[in-house]
Amino acid sequence: MSDSQNPTPDSGSMLALLLLRAWLGVRAVVTGLEKFSDSRTLQVPLLDAAGKPDSSGAMVEVTQKFYSLHSYHAIPDSMKEKFSQEPLLPAFMTTPYYAVLGWALIALGLAVLVGLWTRASLFLMGLLYVSLTFGLILIKQDGGVSWLAIHVALIAVALSLTKHNRFALTRS
């Protein structure tokens, strides 16, 4: 058999894709999770060096981060306000988009991480970033657009390497 009929495994390309899947997956999952985060301020006694309450009886405000479904926010309010003024982004489009954005990032990120329909998952992730790019172009967030362009380029590279996909739940 010739080499063209039985290609030898390209371990470099396989590892490159694994790295890209890991990075893109973690990036999407953590970004999605952060949309469920919030912070609360607690009042606790100020402690002295020995760990006992300060003699002044002082209380300090300590900020604590937490995650909950109630804390879900697709994008910052300031950005939402800007999008609401864009005629090309009507509410009937943005409302469902905001509702699924966080869940979509987590789901696609997990799919890419574990290799579940890797090609389709990468492609959908790329489309999600393109959709975000559309909004950022409208509100002239050029820095964000460039940032997303890097993500999309990495996805494109990953897609071009899918024939070397290993350690995946599904083959395609």
Add this chain to the structure above:
Amino acid sequence: MSSREPEAKTDGLGRRRFLKTATAAGLSIALAPLHSAYAQADAGDSINIALVGLGAQGRVLMDAMLKIPGVRFVAICDIWPYARTYGQRYLKKNGFEVRAYESHKEMLEKEKGLQAVVVACPDFWHAPITNDCLRAGHHVYCEKMMSNTIEGARSMVQTMRETGKLLQIGHQRRSNPRYLVARNRLLGEARLLGRITAANAQWNRAVSADLGWPNHTAMTKELLEKYGYSDMHQFRNWRWFKKCGGGPLSDLGAHQIDILNWFLDVSPSTVIASGGRDYYSGHEWLDNAMVIYEYKLPEGTARAFYQVQTTTSAGGGYYEQFMGTEGTLRMSENPKYTQINREAAAPPWDQWISRHLLAAQKAPAKSDDDSSSGNDKVDARETAELAAYYLPVILSKLIHQPHLENFFNAVRGRGTLNCPADEAFKSEMAVFKAIEAVETRSLVTCKSSDFIA
């Protein structure tokens, strides 16, 4: 009611001082000198009190005391019938039927169940009323300034010593946990600022009209003169008249000059100042003043600039700021004016942040068109902008409440005063020295003995 000066005695009967020292990481700090005279608690937690003076400050204290469990109002005293009526009605709404008096002497004669008196009348009545109350066997919380004269202030300290009763002066920042933590922990334990070389403080207020009064409430000339006032205008605006008060350096400056002395833990060695009646025509006291104190600290000299302006609110609020080789602490009763900055070359503050003594401020979000990112210096010799932190300590009470609580706890025998009269006298003497420097237009040298009553 006639003013009289008490006899001068200088013995310190039954008084001791503590200088508490806290140690951490091998460093010692001096805590506030605390008054050691424990009061005799007469009857459990309930304390019968009278409030003398129901003007603006008296009402602020009344609101704070209404939030303190165990404080039982039994009497009020004010020469103005309008204020007495207000006080009786307000306290009745809050569950206290109080007897009202025009004269504090009559009140002291008739109210036999009193344990403490809170004095918030005009400054020139502080000494005679406080001295009478102490001699009648009552503990006293008296607003600052102690008096509009050095002799009056000194007499209060002496009466406190003679009677063995408690006399707390209303420098309320001394019981504010934010100030206590800043002084004792940040400056003392952490030595966050390095060597303090300078300080500045200010309280600037916009131009305001003199206080008026409803026509039908005006007191007769005879009644006003009986209590030392020329007319209703002087009664309502006593702070601006030399025989009644001490002007802005006394009204506003006393609080902040007290903080300079307390935080630096020493009295000033010299004072220069300038001020005058620049704007208001109907006042006797200066309306604007700028003062420079020199302090001899153990590690070297530090200078403090204080300004009070009553003709402009410019200058960014009211605060007391301490500047050192490793950082700057700006304190204010209003948390929004409080800030801590770290010099770039200072040792890391991580351990103090992890112990919640301070917290990093969130950096303001940069706008897209912010072209200053990178370098906004216009001169290479400029010091870069310092990292900013805030004091996470909160005070969720009215600002006078902790100081009053400290007083009532001391009356119950459960603590010591945070600002006994002899300690307050030191700071108030620094105010008198500033007024002297303004009036003589000369360098005023202070001896350590000047600050001892």
